[in-house]
Amino acid sequence: MSKKIRVLVIVASVRPRRRADAVLAWWRAATGPCAEALGVDVEIADLREVHLPFDDEPEEPDTGRYIHEHTRRWSRTVAGADAFVVVTSEHNHSMPASLKNAFDHLAAEWAGKPIAWLSYGNTSAGTRALLSAKQVATTLGLSSVPGDISLHLADWTGDTPPADAARSRRAVRQLERLVAYAQALRPLRGPRIDVGGLAAGLVAHRAQTGDAAELLVLQRCCWVDEAIVNNTLAIAALHEDLDEVSSAIATRRVVVVRRGARLIASVQCWQDGADWRIGRLMVAPDERRRGLARVLLRYAQEQRPPGTRRITLATGAHSRANIALYESEGFEQVRAPADDVIELAKRSDLCNAS
Ligand SMILES: Cc1cc2nc3c(=O)[nH]c(=O)nc-3n(C[C@H](O)[C@H](O)[C@H](O)COP(=O)(O)O)c2cc1C
The missing domain is CATH 3.40.50.360 (Flavodoxin domain)
Structure with missing residues (x-):
């Protein structure tokens, strides 16, 4: 857009x-x-x-x-x-x-x-x-x-x-x-970020306020798929507005990836109590199946502050592709799904093994 x-x-x-x-x-x-x-x-x-x-x-x-x-x-x-x-x-x-x-x-x-x-x-x-x-x-x-x-x-x-x-x-x-x-x-735009494993032609940078509108469009597009596989529209990512996305950019570490001028992927991470939280991992549908989600997931894990013991994230209970990705990276389900959402966590000391 x-x-x-x-x-x-x-x-x-x-x-x-x-x-x-x-x-x-x-x-x-x-x-x-x-x-x-x-x-x-x-x-x-x-x-x-x-x-x-x-x-x-x-x-x-x-x-x-x-x-x-x-x-x-x-x-x-x-x-x-x-x-x-x-x-x-x-x-x-x-x-x-x-x-x-x-x-x-x-x-x-x-x-x-x-x-x-x-x-x-x-x-x-x-x-x-x-x-x-x-x-x-x-x-x-x-x-x-x-x-x-x-x-x-x-x-x-x-x-x-x-x-x-x-x-x-x-x-x-x-x-x-x-x-x-x-x-x-x-x-x-913005200081470029060195994300290990990023394919040639892609550029990552810290999201800026001016990226909020594009990010919101990508987010809604990506979470439509989640709504379909989980058969629900009650997903926060689908309902966030421009102010909420801008606020995430201001308060969390939000990274966006562009191919040329187009914003094609993003991930966020932030301190959540004692945990390091990863969220809003998204890749445009036509850019999937090339390992970009895994690259961003690993990058987000690496951003945890020293001393972090646990990294957490959540996904839809029926989001099989997401769950497979997270489990292949060493995340484990930590409790039974509630409201069709699965919480996953990984001990921080296992990160380097992934
Ligand atoms: C401290 C000072 C230095 C100036 N030096 C120059 C100059 O080197 N060359 C020039 O063409 N005009 C110079 N001027 C004149 C300005 O171009 C002119 O006053 C202009 O209207 C200033 O813009 P302003 O009215 O929007 O403040 C100078 C004016 C001031 C106040």
Whole structure:
């Protein structure tokens, strides 16, 4: 499924009286119909409102450990975006410090996503700001799309950029490219995870909020099979909504596997009291019978914290293929089925034997 692309427009200037708002209004008017036709969600991140103090996190951003709520909020905003448009002025032949600070606050949240540039300024129309900003963006794993738009302040009448149909068309083309890049780059998103035994052509990464919609569709598709073999619709995985899947992504270790841009498999694991719990192991129907479920099951077992004594999971009482897989990996049924669900467990010290 191709989900809606979320474009985050970052307004760099935080000056009290700024031209940025007029530039943004021009861009929105020029690209609005195109964004609607492409089904793009456009959100604005005004750095004046995002309000990040300078370099105030004790840990380096690539640890992903943030202590301040403003950084966590910024992290969620950037992680949830598929692509960026930066609206920036030029300060002393470089980008404004507010923009550099917004980039520097995060790391992995930017990686593998495209970015489009819209600058404005005096002599160089802000293009020198872009030179420095692009260097930073490249370091963070962002990919600049071609076709920067740069506005000369000298051309303005008062506080408004002049009408220019050719420039408006360029803005539309830039947005179209941005969306195409966002779709093409999706397989590169998020830090890649090294999953032993993963077949060539498949890429695993930690699920991000932006994966929730695709994950939900795959989950429902996979659990329809479970509903059929168990002759019941009373299966939690079939009824979860987008918020619940997003919440699992935020609180559990959720791994997704993609073939190209398509999400084809996933597994989750988390601490459940004294046990390490594995759940929502799913592989798209046309990708089954190639050992991917076993690869993910083993990976999920390996993620248990040191000292874990037991790994648990559950499946439908009539899900014969699942039960066979789990038993072949050393899991044993721990009690009689209740509500048509079988609980299985494995002693952690047996994991390396599987
Ligand atoms: C600290 C500072 C440095 C500036 N340096 C440049 C510059 O190097 N090149 C340029 O074209 N304009 C420069 N300008 C002018 C800005 O491009 C202009 O003020 C623009 O409107 C700023 O964007 P804003 O109004 O949205 O904040 C500078 C402005 C400030 C405040």
